[in-house]
Amino acid sequence: MTIFEALRISHDRQREYIDAVLLTKGDSEERRKSYQRLKDELLAHETAEERHFYIPLMAHDNGVDLSRHAIAEHHEMDELLEKLDEIEMSSSSWLTTARELGDKVLHHLEEEERRFFQMAGKLLSDAQKTELAGLYNREFEQLLDAG
Secondary structure, X not given: OOHHHHXXXXXXXXXXXXXXXXXXXXXXXXXXXXXXXXXHHHHHHHHHHHHHHHHHHOOOHHHHHHHHHHHHHHHHHHHHHHHHHHOOOOOHHHHHHHHHHHHHHHXXXXXXXXXXXXXXXXXXXXXXXXXXXXXXXXHHHHHXXXX
């Protein structure tokens, strides 16, 4: 497995979890569980991804701006998660903010898969792609279990 395949597995779950959250209504058990699952996935993914994908890319001149951009988008998503944590789940503004988060995440995933992965594919060796996948998967699972 390469780092790209490992990241896509989480990307697919993120898309599924966003859809599930946006289908919920009010301050329900379903909304709380769906949101927590999405939040846990996002936080574990971004931490492991930054350490085992973006930081290694920063070792290459062509990877610095790309990595900074992606990490800045992670920060924007974190801010939306914090905002969601502060809003009553039964409020219409909660769903509006959840949609904003969903749009931000989907944009980020699309950009990574269509642009960043192609550039990174040229910068990382085959051995690095495999090694980073293992490191990413281990940390991701540890973070998810701890969350």
